[in-house]
Amino acid sequence: MRKVFQAELHQIGEELTQISELVTEAMQKATAAFEGADTELAQDVIAADARIDFLQNDLDERAIDVLALQGPVASDLRMIVGSLRMSASLERMGDLARHIAQLARLRYPEHVVPEPMVETFSEMARLDIRISELLSELLETRNLELSNDIYACNNRINELHAGVFKAIASPEWNVSAVSTVDLTLASRYFERFADHGVSVTRKVNYLVTGEWQPMSESSR
Amino acid sequence: MRKVFQAELHQIGEELTQISELVTEAMQKATAAFEGADTELAQDVIAADARIDFLQNDLDERAIDVLALQGPVASDLRMIVGSLRMSASLERMGDLARHIAQLARLRYPEHVVPEPMVETFSEMARLDIRISELLSELLETRNLELSNDIYACNNRINELHAGVFKAIASPEWNVSAVSTVDLTLASRYFERFADHGVSVTRKVNYLVTGEWQPMSESSR
Numbered sequence: 001m002r003k004v005f006q007a008e009l010h011q012i013g014e015e016l017t018q019i020s021e022l023v024t025e026a027m028q029k030a031t032a033a034f035e036g037a038d039t040e041l042a043q044d045v046i047a048a049d050a051r052i053d054f055l056q057n058d059l060d061e062r063a064i065d066v067l068a069l070q071g072p073v074a075s076d077l078r079m080i081v082g083s084l085r086m087s088a089s090l091e092r093m094g095d096l097a098r099h100i101a102q103l104a105r106l107r108y109p110e111h112v113v114p115e116p117m118v119e120t121f122s123e124m125a126r127l128d129i130r131i132s133e134l135l136s137e138l139l140e141t142r143n144l145e146l147s148n149d150i151y152a153c154n155n156r157i158n159e160l161h162a163g164v165f166k167a168i169a170s171p172e173w174n175v176s177a178v179s180t181v182d183l184t185l186a187s188r189y190f191e192r193f194a195d196h197g198v199s200v201t202r203k204v205n206y207l208v209t210g211e212w213q214p215m216s217e218s219s220r
Numbered sequence: 221m222r223k224v225f226q227a228e229l230h231q232i233g234e235e236l237t238q239i240s241e242l243v244t245e246a247m248q249k250a251t252a253a254f255e256g257a258d259t260e261l262a263q264d265v266i267a268a269d270a271r272i273d274f275l276q277n278d279l280d281e282r283a284i285d286v287l288a289l290q291g292p293v294a295s296d297l298r299m300i301v302g303s304l305r306m307s308a309s310l311e312r313m314g315d316l317a318r319h320i321a322q323l324a325r326l327r328y329p330e331h332v333v334p335e336p337m338v339e340t341f342s343e344m345a346r347l348d349i350r351i352s353e354l355l356s357e358l359l360e361t362r363n364l365e366l367s368n369d370i371y372a373c374n375n376r377i378n379e380l381h382a383g384v385f386k387a388i389a390s391p392e393w394n395v396s397a398v399s400t401v402d403l404t405l406a407s408r409y410f411e412r413f414a415d416h417g418v419s420v421t422r423k424v425n426y427l428v429t430g431e432w433q434p435m436s437e438s439s440r
Contacts, residue, residue: 017380063299064297064298067287067297068293068294069300073288075286077288078284081284084301084304084305085304085308088308154302168397168398169397169398174396175397177389177393178389180397180400180404181388181399181401181404184404188405
């Protein structure tokens, strides 16, 4: 019985990592579509999101089965409940990658980001991809030292996100209202993606150490 | 044992309703602060959000205790896991009310919404409050007939949300870039609030009937 249980727990962990890897792929393609105004790539991301949703559902059903059949307690129980929370965050990260791809598709053949903001959004994209990659590694290895890199990426994204609003508020801002809306939403999507990444990171830390880390106000 | 268990389940249900009522209050005050440029009321909402976060955490701990001590199966197990999901959605709704209050505080003594858009945002606010009220009633009574009213409010909010972007894209739009950003974010907060309300509604329906209702694309 114990052996079956450990195999089930292992399987849930594997599936979390697998979802995280699909989220990374989605964000890589979404940001490439976003930066390159590539509607086919955007379409790929939108279509592939169903796979993430399916895997989340599958993981959740598996977790509920384990709860019903094995009646786990203590840290095993917390690990399974934590997996349900983490899968929800990862699924949401997939949605946000899809939203970025949808913006790219909506504006095709135009680029979403006007020239003066290209570098800002490109850095946000790189940071989100990095967070997602680190998350897969964290989920697989439980090496908590990776967490600080994730928090650092998130802090930088929060700075960039604030910088977008500062740029929009400056007297030199001469971008159309529609484009201003696009940039506002895109910036928010990138920021939310990182924020969910931080949630998962904090959850992994909690499951490994049994203690919650204090959360900075900026990561809310 | 069974009696204790039923009492625990009941308590979890009560706590969900209580959180939902606090969310309604938060949204009522947040939208009043938003529409009336009332910074004190906004501050109330921001401070009160900690109470919602606390109750969510308390509910989650209680649910995990029940899982550990009672080892529920079948529909009881799904009800408890469902409660964890619903509490997360309600907590997020509280955050969104807080974000609306924060926008009001940020722009004080100015109003966030310029004259031509007042009616649109006021309708969104009323619909979100209505969704939240219906949700409390649904959680308390499990009367699934309330669901269609919630879906109808959500559909109307989606129309209004699309209408905001249409207005911004029109050649007559002559609102500042900063204000355009505020309206984009506010509209998204109202839309997300309703969307989380729909998630909770669908979850209650699933727990009562055992079947998922098909989801329209617009509610994603």
